[in-house]
Amino acid sequence: MQTMLLWLVTVGALAVFARRFWLRLAPLSRARAANRTDQPMERLTGALADIGLHRRLLRFTWSGVLHFMIFTSFLVLSTAILQAFGSGLFPGFSLAVIGGDTWIALLQDIFALLMLIGLAMAAWQRFVRKPARFVGSKTGDATLIYLLAGGIVLTMLLEFATAIVMSGAPHAWRPVSTVLSHLLIGTGMTAQSASTAHLVFFWLHILIILTFLIYIPGSKHRHMMLAAFNLYFRPLTPKGQLPPPPTKLAEADTGTVETYQDFTWKDLLDTLSCTECGRCQSVCPAYAAGAPLSPKSLIMDLRDGLLTHEGVIDGDAHLPIIGGAISQETLWSCTTCRACMEVCPVHIEHVPKIVQLRRTMVEDGALEPMLQTAMTNFQSQGNSFGKPAKQRARWTKDLSFKPKDARNEPVDILWFVGDFASFDTRAQELTRMVAELLHKAGVDFGILYDGERNSGNDVRRVGDEGLFELLAQQNIDTLAGCTFNRIMTTDPHSLNALKSEYPALGANYDVMHYAQLLLDLIKAGKLTPRTDAGLTVTYHDPCYLGRYNGGFDAPRDLMAALGHTLKEMPRNRENSFCCGAGGGRIWMDDVVFKERPSENRIKEALELGEITHFVVSCPKDVVMYTAAIQNLGVGDRLAVRDLAELVTLSVA
Amino acid sequence: MKIVVIQRLEPVLTEELELSDDGRDIDREWIGFALNQFDDQALEQAVLLKESNGATVTAIAIEDEGSDKMLKNALARGADAAFQIPLDADDVESRSSRALAPLYAAAIRTLAPDLVLVGILSNSDLYGELAPYLGAHTGWPQISAVTEVRLAAGKATVRQEYAGGRAARFEVDTPVIIGLQTAMQPPRYVAGSKLRDLLKVQIPELEVDGAPSADMSHGTTLALPDQSAGAVMFDGDADDIATSIHNLLKEKGFVQ
Amino acid sequence: MTILVLIEHYQGGVADGSLELLTLARTLGGPVTALVLAGSMADVATLAAGLDADTVLAVAAPAVARYASSVYLRSLNAAIAACDPELVLLSYSTAGIDLAAGASVATGREMVAYVTSLTRHGAGFAACSQVYGGKLLATSTLPAQGIAVVMPGAVKAGPRSTGDAPVQTLTVDLGPDGCIRHLETLVPESGGIDLTKAARIVCVGRALGNTDKLPMAEALAKLLGAEIAGSRPVIDAGWLPKPRQIGKSGTKVKPKLYLMAGVSGAPEHLEGMGESELIIALNSDPRAPIFGKAHYGAVCDMFEVMPTLIQKLS
Structure with a gap:
């Protein structure tokens, strides 16, 4: 009878769980493709190392340690869950043959305690220490999870303890449960009443586990199921290489992201994997500056927008992404500094999503006036200053020598100067200093003069992919006509484009920053x-x-x-x-x-x-x-x- | 409804100007060229009218270095067609609006639009602006300093601005030539993808029956303004300058 | 031979620029004819009263009661044909732009625009003009019977005449009935600000870059008890409202103090503020034309000088 009942609730709960999970995962099947299945070994080892070593989580010590406690405890206690359901569904099933009553029992007792300590630390963190990174996270969800997880562990311990009371003798391998059993006996529990209590706690344990299971797909604790996959499918391309816009599937396809299905499945998986931990928010310069951007809220809003669009949660299913779920100001607030991505424990890719949505705004011509001026300048003159290309090398006028024109003669080092270093009056002084230093050190170098264009690094991040390609291709074509060994630049943005972005366009260079070159010259x-x-x-x-x-x-x-x-x-x-x-x-x-x-x-x-x-x-x-x-x-x-x-x- | 919009390149004035050796022209070696800002407005107004009235927009320019790129930009912005008017550089002594007006006028006659939009002025219109010249050469009504244009069948309604922010609204029969000051919305941004898609497009030539007319450029010399008669200059760093200005304001009784 | 001057007017008042042209014509010497277009002879008489001209040529018709380019151009052409002047003077105004080139083609006369000074030179005239946004001066020789479009403010208008010049009526075929029809006159919304009444003005230009630095300029203006204003690019960019625009298409001002930062000084701007009593200009470009007009100037980064000046004033 009990077995039948357990089968019924277990299968029922699993079905509800599966449905709730599928409702949320189904949109991934309709989203755009993303190539994230290459290099399986690299993916696997990286993901396992991140999970096993808690590499990113431990950068925040308190949270990292408590998560490690809860996480390992969960792994150990899964044996108890296995035992509970195994014995209930298949009478006679027992882990005792592999040590279920000995060493496994000991581990379960110890980790149950660790789990409770971990949960207490988490609650302390959330309700007492209250770090600012939790601002905007869903507290109710977290609280419910603490209660459910605590309930599972407590009912488990009580189940063990009542069993000990029933047996009338301490359990040598269950020190915690044994102590608890003494407490129960102290309250007057007899072997007889313990038997009833044992049954009650068994069922409570089972029911809380199943409740937890049903609850998870709708909670940030989905990450228990998804984080590992998100880590596995993390980007392996260079950090400085933005993913390209989606390939146009048909002539009518704009190749921009307007609805959730225009994202890749990995983008959507990102939103579902978010744990709302807020580490990204705590390192975001835009958030710190009071701009209307929190990387965490961005991901949460995209997730909630997606689920609303899917009808999974209540709301306006037709709310657009840009100007609806996410405001334009939010998208323009990002400095693309990548601090959020670097700190995210589950490797969520915030910046590519922001850029992807910016691409849509750019395609619609929705730019703020100042940005529009700069971008128009790029289009007409190849730099943001709106200065004629002919004046790009004007800073060389006051040098003690004339730098080689790398377009006309071979050089060892081709110096890609960059816009600010070329046109900004303050930066120009520094550019001249670098030139004089290289000259003094006898470096064989040259520049591209008016052949250089902005590298397009930040144009790409503003979201104008076409303009980036135009600028990049002009530079690549110019560089193709030059003979040189290495490229040097003082500008990290140019460096990133030349080193990380241009390879995607088939151009590979040996690129160095001037700090390295100056160091080498001194050495x-x-x-x-x-x-x-x-x-x-x-x-x-x-x-x-x-x-x-x-x-x-x-x-x-x-x-x-x-x-x-x-x-x-x-x-x-x-x-x-x-x-x-x-x-x-x-x-x-x-x-x-x-x-x-x-x-x-x-x-x-x-x-x-x-x-x-x-x-x-x-x-x-x-x-x-x-x-x-x-x-x-x-x-x-x-x-x-x-x-x-x-x-x-x-x-x- | 057919609109012709004229696009002109002109020197970028953010930099110091230098003169050619004979003092008759600016030194074009270091100077960059960009779309005339009023022509930019004219293009935007043309595209706005296309959107509101379903007009077709044809952008035209005199062939020159960079004119094809400028016209591709016009296509990307929403023009339906673009033509370059060929001009043998050796044949032309001056590129003033007065000199080139007959070529534009011939192109306009060929294209037979209902409305011609061109920027009110360019920065080297020493011998007059283009819009009134086009009016004179075509015999069509012309209105300059326009800040609003609306179209209806056979008619345009325009707002003309005067000094001090005064303005008047006129109704005018088409065809008409408009010297535009400001479009009804700021020029839009055109994504680079549209420019990239037009990279391989060839801008066709429009052969016209016309020749540049004479202007007085042979008798004109250019000079940098003599600044010595101008302001008393304060030197030094920011602090010195602020001190000098502060002292001056005190001396003149503006501050205590 | 006479010098023909087109008189522009608005609501019964003759434009300053037109009075300046009359004075210029007098300076050049020779008889001066003022062309006045108005709705009736009575209106012509009102406008012509006190004009420093030897003859007033009048076109009186309802069609020219208010300015419209088509009828004004026909009238101007007819007037040129009627009196065959040795020089036609127009003001660099909307009408000047509308009419000069057309009259030049129609009457076969040479023309020169943006004139800041005009003198007799041989049988013709020597004209100095501002081109390239005021960054260059052009000196050209305008043959006799030419047309000159003169910058407002290029000369100071002289006193009005005590007597009235004789009025001659000119009958003009004003063309097909209303190819340009006046619908309404629009007066600017002042938005509560009247810069013409401000004794002190701080004006910022394109170099402001964005609204971010605006509070700095506003703080300076506040400390000086001045109104904040902007050049056309500043208004076009929406950094300041239209009523705060100084220049040709904005407001014309004559304050006691005009402190300008980052305004290069295009002729259209100078037209709006050139008569200010004390002009102080800050600009990073040593060749900015404003330094030719300002009384005091400094080549500097305005964002470095302004905070220091604010510090000193507060």
Whole structure:
């Protein structure tokens, strides 16, 4: 009778669970394709390592540890679930033959305790410590899960304890349950009443498990099922290479994302895998600046939008994505700094989705006026400044020598100068310094003069794929006519395009950042710095050099070679905080920022105390941070120095 | 309803201008060229009218370096057709609006539109602006400094602006020539994908029966303005300059 | 031989630019004919009163009661034919743009526009004009019987005449009945701001870049007790409302203090503020034409100078 009943509720619950799960996964089957099945071994080992080692989760210690406790406990306690359902559905089934009453029992007792501690820590975190990253997450969902998970473990322990009471003797392998049984006996429980209680707790245990099972597909705890897959299907392309827009399936297909089915299945899987942990929100410069963007809310809103569209949850099923589920301002707020993606424990790809939706807005011509001016300038002149291409190399006019024209003669190093380094008056000074340094060190280098166009890195991130291709192709064609060994650039954005984006267009180059080249020249004795005038400095990692292309060490080694003492800001290397200029933000109105990210960053540097210089290695950073220091009125305390300036002052 | 919109390239003035050796022209070596901002407005107005009235839009330009790219941009923005008017560079002494007006006028006669839209002025219209010249050469009514255009069968309603923000609304029989100041909406952004798709498109030529007319350019010399008679200049860094201005304001009694 | 001056008027008042043309014609020497178009002879008489001209040529018809390019052009052409002037003077206004080129073609006369100074030169005239947004000056020789379109403000209007010039009536075929029909006159909405009454103005230009820096300029204006204003690009970009536009298509002002930041000084802007009593200009381009007009100037980054100046003023 009981067996029949258990079969009935189990099968019934599984059916409901399957249906609820399928309702949410079904849209993936109608979404666009994504090639995420290559390199299975690489995918598998990476996913397992992320799960097993909790690599990203442990960057947030408290949460990482508690998740590890809950996660391992869950694995161990699944044996208890197996035992419970196995014995109930198939009378006679027992894990005892492999140690269900001995070592497995011991593990279950220990991990049950760990699970309860983990849950308590989680609750403490959520209700007492309340980190800001939870703002916007669904507390009710989390609370219910704590209660259900706690209920499962407690009923399990009580089931074990009543069994011990029934047996009348302590269980040598179940110390926790044995202690609990003494407590029960203390309340007056007899072997007789324990038998009833045992049955009650068994059923409670079963029912809470099944409730949990039914609840999960509609909860952020879906990630228990999906996170592993999301990790497995993570992108393996270079970090700096954005996925292309969807391939047009038919002539009428616009190739843009307007409905949820226009996303790839991986995009949709991302939204379903989100745990609402808010790590992305806590590192997002736009969110910190008060802009209407939280990467977490973005993913949650897309998920809820998708489920509403599917009729799974209530709401307007015809709400558009852009201007409906997600506002235009939200999409334009992103600096594409990638901090969110770097920190996400389940490898959700926020930035590609934002860019994908920007592409739709660009296709519709929905750009804010300032951005439109910059983009129109790219179209007409190939740079955001709207300056004639002929003036791109005007900065060379005041040099002590004339740089080679790499289009006319072979060079060892082809210097791709970039827009800001070419046209911005402040950055031009630094560009000239680099040129003089290379000249002094006898480097055989040349530039493209008016043949260079903007690399298109940020044009692509603004969402104008066609313009990116036009710009990139012009550069690729120009470079094809040149003879050179390596490309050097001072601009991390150009570096990213040349190194990570152009290969997708069939152009592969050996690309280096000037920090590396200057370091090599010093190491080779071509430049001799004096090291007795060391400063105490801090260093800002540019997003597109550091997080995107792993260029963390060369700038630091270079500063060390010049005798400077580096004091790191709390947010450094992978966790560097974006200046706010990336992703085309430098061409947009920054009223969306209540506190500009660059000013937030300068305040972080000022907190270090004894530093005098804020060292940068990106022309845009020079512009952004000079302005930030000016706006904050702290020019007497801190000065922006580009690496080129440091080297120039040192070798003079 | 057929609209012709004229597109012209002109020097980008964000940079310092230098003069050619004979002082008759600007030095074109370092200077860049871009679509005349008023022609940009004219194009937008044309496309707006296409959207509201179902008109067809034909963009035309005198053939020159960059004119094909400019016309492709017009196509991407919504023009239905585009033509370059060939001009042998050696035959032409001046590219002023006055000189080139007969060529545009001939093209307009060939295309026979109901409405011609062109930017009110270009930055080198020393001998007059293009729209009134087109009016004179075609004999059609012409209205410049226009900020609104609406079309109905055989008629256009326009808003003409005067100094001080005054304006008047006119009804005019088509065909008509409009020197446009501002379109009714700011020029739209055209995604690069549309430009990319037009990359291989050839802009056809439109042979016209006309020749440039003479202007007074042979008797004109250009010079950089003599700034010495102008402002008293404050030197130094930002702080010095602010101090000088502050002192001046105090001296003149504007501040305490 | 006479110099023919087209008189523009609005609501019974003669435009400043037209009065300036009369003064210029006087300076050049020789008889001056003022062409006045109005709805009736009575209106012509009102407008002609006190004009410093030797003759008033009048076209009086309901069709020319208000400005319209077609009938004005026919009248101008007829007037040129009637008095065969040695020089036709038009103001660089909407009418000047509408009419000069057409009259030039119709009457076979040479023309030059954007004139800032005009002198006799041989049998003709030497004209100095602003081109390329005021960044260059063009000197050209306008033969006799030419047409000159003169920038408003290029000369200062002289005193009005005490006597009235004799009025001659000109009958003009005004063409097919109403190919351009006047529907309504539109007066600008001031939006509560009247910059013409402001004694002090801080004007920002295209170099502002975006609305983000606007509070800086507004703070400066506030400290100076000045109104904030903008050049045409600033208004077109929507950074400031239309009533705050200074220049040809905006408001013409004569404040005691005109502090301008990032305005290059195109002729159309100078027209709107050139008579300010004290002009201080900040611009990053040493060749900006504004430095030719301003009384004081500095080549600098306005975003560096403004905060410092704000500090000093507060």
